[in-house]
Amino acid sequence: MDWAKPTRILLRSMIKESFPELSVKRIVLWSFGLGPFWGTSWWLLPWVRIIIVTHKSRDISHMALMGLLAHELSHQVVYRRYFWIRYVFRTPWIYIFRKDLIKGEEAQVDKVVMERGFGRHLCVLTKIIDQDPDHERVKKYYFTPTEIEAYCQENKFKF
Numbered sequence: 001m002d003w004a005k006p007t008r009i010l011l012r013s014m015i016k017e018s019f020p021e022l023s024v025k026r027i028v029l030w031s032f033g034l035g036p037f038w039g040t041s042w043w044l045l046p047w048v049r050i051i052i053v054t055h056k057s058r059d060i061s062h063m064a065l066m067g068l069l070a071h072e073l074s075h076q077v078v079y080r081r082y083f084w085i086r087y088v089f090r091t092p093w094i095y096i097f098r099k100d101l102i103k104g105e106e107a108q109v110d111k112v113v114m115e116r117g118f119g120r121h122l123c124v125l126t127k128i129i130d131q132d133p134d135h136e137r138v139k140k141y142y143f144t145p146t147e148i149e150a151y152c153q154e155n156k157f158k159f
């Protein structure tokens with residue numbers, strides 16, 4: 001069975017409705033079975049973007065999965081602000097060597113998530129992450145549920 005198929009269909013519909021600028025881009029969705037739920041978003045080659053989610057992402061609620069996909073798609077929206085070569089020599093290195101810059105990167109991404117109307121989805125996802133020991137080390141990089149709600153209200157984004 002193609003595990004990723006339902007997720008791929010969901011991703012396509014989210015692109016169509018909320019991330020139209022990505023509809024002309026080649027975005028490949030992969031999934032693998034190891035580890036807790038998480039996702040990651042890469043700009044592999046100038047013409048190939050890849051989003052990876054683990055099988056466990058299916059175990060979180062549909063709302064949280066949408067929050068996760070909206071987050072990974074928003075990474076791609078942020079990448080579009082750069083040339084590919086700048087992305088390659090910048091972004092992966094931040095996540096490896098400049099952990100002090102990760103929070104700023106993720107904040108830029110989650111602002112896009114909220115602007116596109118996925119504030120509530122992001123909030124649901126964040127609440128799961130907060131409870132999950134597997135995410136203990138990374139949760140400091142993300143907005144808290146209270147910050148998400150406040151940012152949506154301030155900017156009059158759907159919540």
Ligand SMILES: [Zn+2]
Nearest residue numbers: 071075106109
């Ligand atoms: Zn991220």
